[in-house]
Amino acid sequence: RKEVEQDPGPFNVPEGATVAFNCTYSNSASQSFFWYRQDCRKEPKLLMSVYSSGNEDGRFTAQLNRASQYISLLIRDSKLSDSATYLCAVRPISGGYQKVTFGTGTKLQVIP
């Protein structure tokens, strides 16, 4: 089983739609969780960290479910500019605590 798994998509949604991505992780001792956005042929950029209580940043909401070992990202009122690949990332609590493991990414295409 992969350490971090995501549905690769693509998710094709119309402008204004709400879309949600899930990501599961296998290491129950994982400490930190993140969502990154990666545009084609570019480096990933940190979108938001995911906190235990859930957190929101504008149209983006991140949730963590430790019991089921998954994190989610919800995007409301999708914009064309949201089209990108969204990577979830997990940092373990031990064994090189700064190392981050990435999922394969979920591709989002927002359609006019």
Added chain:
Amino acid sequence: GAVVSQHPSWVICKSGTSVKIECRSLDFQATTMFWYRQFPKQSLMLMATSNEGSKATYEQGVEKDKFLINHASLTLSTLTVTSAHPEDSSFYICSAPPGGRLGGAFFGQGTRLTVV
């Protein structure tokens, strides 16, 4: 915010030659940097952890003699792909943790390597 600069952004080289990629932390000191490789439509795969003043730590399956890593200062790590082959063609990205256990990583712009 923290900035990581990577150079070059793309390079084309002939089989058998070596290519050096630089990764610099511009406004902070990084005792640790990470080197990732990403093939098309695949995830970022960690290749190695670069440690300032000591040997790099390589992930399983990554040839340390082929991918030479040097972290000579607190702001610079280099990855040299030696005797490059076409199968080494990929997107190479470095990252550095800006500090703190819970902070996310900041990435360099990436280097697209094409070996012909």
